[in-house]
Amino acid sequence: MKADPAGVLTGAHYLDGDFACGEGAMAAGCRFVGGYPITPSTEVVERISRRFPMIGGTFIQMEDELASMAAVVGASWTGTKALTVTSGPGFSLMMENIGLAAMMETPCVVVDVQRGGPSTGLPTMAGQADMMQARWGSHGDYESIALCPQSPQEAFDLMIDAFNLSELYRVPVMFMMDECVGHMTEKVVIPPAEEIEIVPRKLTSRSVGEYLPYYADRQSVPEFARAGDGYRFHTTGLTHDERGYPVMSAECQEKCVRRLVEKIRSNADAIVRFEEFGTEGAEVVLVAYGIAARVTQMGMEIARKRGLKVGMIRLIVAWPFPEKRIRELAGEIKAFVVPEINYGQMVLEVERCAAGKASTVLVPHGGGGVHDPETIAEEILRAAK
Amino acid sequence: MSDRAVQDEVSEAAEAKARGPSVATDEHPIAPYLRMDRIPHIWCPTCGIGTVVKCFATALEETGVNLDKTSIVSGIGCTGRVAGYMKLDAFHTTHGRAIPFATGLKLGRPELLVIVFSGDGDLSGIGGNHFIHAARRNMDLMVILVNNFIYGMTGGQNAPTTPLGARTSTMPYGNFERPFNLPHLAASCGATYVARWTCLHIRRLTKAFKEAIGRKGFRFIEVIAPCSTLYARLNKLGTGFNLMQFYHDNAEIRHGEDPRKVDIGFQEKIICGKFVDEERPTFLEMMDQHYEKTLGDKYVPMPPEGGMIHE
Ligand SMILES: Cc1ncc(C[n+]2csc(CCOP(=O)(O)OP(=O)(O)O)c2C)c(N)n1
Numbered sequence A: 001m002k003a004d005p006a007g008v009l010t011g012a013h014y015l016d017g018d019f020a021c022g023e024g025a026m027a028a029g030c031r032f033v034g035g036y037p038i039t040p041s042t043e044v045v046e047r048i049s050r051r052f053p054m055i056g057g058t059f060i061q062m063e064d065e066l067a068s069m070a071a072v073v074g075a076s077w078t079g080t081k082a083l084t085v086t087s088g089p090g091f092s093l094m095m096e097n098i099g100l101a102a103m104m105e106t107p108c109v110v111v112d113v114q115r116g117g118p119s120t121g122l123p124t125m126a127g128q129a130d131m132m133q134a135r136w137g138s139h140g141d142y143e144s145i146a147l148c149p150q151s152p153q154e155a156f157d158l159m160i161d162a163f164n165l166s167e168l169y170r171v172p173v174m175f176m177m178d179e180c181v182g183h184m185t186e187k188v189v190i191p192p193a194e195e196i197e198i199v200p201r202k203l204t205s206r207s208v209g210e211y212l213p214y215y216a217d218r219q220s221v222p223e224f225a226r227a228g229d230g231y232r233f234h235t236t237g238l239t240h241d242e243r244g245y246p247v248m249s250a251e252c253q254e255k256c257v258r259r260l261v262e263k264i265r266s267n268a269d270a271i272v273r274f275e276e277f278g279t280e281g282a283e284v285v286l287v288a289y290g291i292a293a294r295v296t297q298m299g300m301e302i303a304r305k306r307g308l309k310v311g312m313i314r315l316i317v318a319w320p321f322p323e324k325r326i327r328e329l330a331g332e333i334k335a336f337v338v339p340e341i342n343y344g345q346m347v348l349e350v351e352r353c354a355a356g357k358a359s360t361v362l363v364p365h366g367g368g369g370v371h372d373p374e375t376i377a378e379e380i381l382r383a384a385k
Numbered sequence B: 001m002s003d004r005a006v007q008d009e010v011s012e013a014a015e016a017k018a019r020g021p022s023v024a025t026d027e028h029p030i031a032p033y034l035r036m037d038r039i040p041h042i043w044c045p046t047c048g049i050g051t052v053v054k055c056f057a058t059a060l061e062e063t064g065v066n067l068d069k070t071s072i073v074s075g076i077g078c079t080g081r082v083a084g085y086m087k088l089d090a091f092h093t094t095h096g097r098a099i100p101f102a103t104g105l106k107l108g109r110p111e112l113l114v115i116v117f118s119g120d121g122d123l124s125g126i127g128g129n130h131f132i133h134a135a136r137r138n139m140d141l142m143v144i145l146v147n148n149f150i151y152g153m154t155g156g157q158n159a160p161t162t163p164l165g166a167r168t169s170t171m172p173y174g175n176f177e178r179p180f181n182l183p184h185l186a187a188s189c190g191a192t193y194v195a196r197w198t199c200l201h202i203r204r205l206t207k208a209f210k211e212a213i214g215r216k217g218f219r220f221i222e223v224i225a226p227c228s229t230l231y232a233r234l235n236k237l238g239t240g241f242n243l244m245q246f247y248h249d250n251a252e253i254r255h256g257e258d259p260r261k262v263d264i265g266f267q268e269k270i271i272c273g274k275f276v277d278e279e280r281p282t283f284l285e286m287m288d289q290h291y292e293k294t295l296g297d298k299y300v301p302m303p304p305e306g307g308m309i310h311e
């Protein structure tokens, strides 16, 4: 369906990434936000708390991130699209109820504006070291969807996609920004509501007597009933059967977890998204995302000027990872070069998919800034040898 | 009722009479409020939780609230299993997070009656921070806390409510930490309805539930209940029945008592009653009033049926 115009601030704006992200959420139909302040993400909820009372949304500043995430999962069970926003230290606290959202199959979006870590780290400066946490952060088996915008415009655009994906697959979607993207100000064009396609919460069409909250075949997504419509359903973070009742058995666990995993894995082709340029005939392919992708592109230009055949894959969706494409490229090129603002996270995926067919080089950065494009160019040169 | 239905009922009654006492064949009066397909429940014989559930279901019945618009939220623990047995929209969440989860439900669809039903460890230990903040906000939630002085589900460890001197599996020489006085905690944080009963006081407890259902804001009811398997056994107090006997002999009703004075000592008097019952604007009322005042016509409140955007 088309976006509700109430939430859409159509026009050309000059916005920072955090504000753009907040606008994206409102345009996507988000009407509940529970959050706890943390740099460099706070501007997202500041933006939303200003506009929400005028568009029928409710923002509440919770007592901590444990509560924020729990409230988001609760709110989503009313059919109201829900969001929370944080940075590393809060993301760690949210893992508990991100797991609950995964287990209960609750659509919602979690924004992590990454800063330097571990622990309190570098509150006001960039990092990209929560990428594995976005994938594996909560205990147990589940599959994650994570998006990583590289600009304020993308913070807006991808937020719509993040909500849509969360609705389609009934999962918490991780929105992995970084401090640079969050705090940089650029032109953001917000289209008219009728040009924004949103996925509304799809309510079950089954009658009360026929409805089973977790009935779905192996790879699909169960139908949703919201609280207050008379279904009197049960849902739990425990391993459960189709009725949503706890069943403590290996057999039920197998069925329950397998579907959580397969509903994403079997649809990976539809979810995976990346931008690819100059990979044809390339010897070296760069893989980068978020702010690092922008400096990586500069590094690529320098290397090209020095006569190297370099291409690039920019991850738009980090999880699920573009496994197939990386495997294909591995057979055609010499090396992957992966600049990221951490000491090696997404590079592990690249290396796994390259499976020894191409070498994989990490260009690490501890956080607090971005790579020097010259450093990236030098690594490309070295990898091409 | 149609004639046919009346006839059926008359003949059923006659048949029942012919069969003799019909205790076992009749449906239990609270069965319609339970997920009977999940019975038998997991609780131990003479555990007090079931009695609290019975009183709660009776209160639902007698108040006649719209069950379709009533949600129940539990955390984790023996008491945390209550949500799973109630035939309502029911949420069995994570340990300690029932209150914030319930907060989201209420704010996401303000017309719902949202009830939190969980244990002492869940709500006042790991969830203690949420408890005080929900009370401070006068969040529109009814909170039922079953206090068995112990972590039942995990095998009898110390709780923030364990009385001084009582034995638990992690305080094998007796507890030396001062416990919470929960009514005082709730009242001092801003709860607008605060009561304590034991699960022996079934009529009064049911009445408290009914009253709380009819109030708004943060309503808190503490129910002292036996954990026969762990608390009673570790402290050599007999069975749940002996604890009920103890409540009978040692519970004292003092309505309106200053909540500061209702501490519970080990095997000492248990002060029961309604300690707070006042009206103050709730979170949602405060929010609405405030935005109406500051934003005027520009304020668009979330509709009672929630912020879901329909096609
Ligand atoms: C995060 C987390 N920590 C610990 C546990 C283990 N755990 C389950 S129930 C429980 C205590 C419950 O005590 P209480 O709320 O008093 O409930 P009761 O069983 O006594 O009714 C604990 C510690 C858990 N499930 N999750």
Ligand code: SF4
Binding pocket: B042, B043, B044, B046, B047, B048, B049, B078, B079, B148, B152, B153, B226, B227, B228, B229, B230, B231
């Ligand atoms: S362990 Fe205690 S609280 Fe849990 S069911 Fe048994 S008696 Fe009840």
Ligand SMILES: [Mg+2]
Binding pocket: B077, B119, B120, B121, B146, B147, B148, B149, B150, B151, B152, B159
């Ligand atoms: Mg307990």
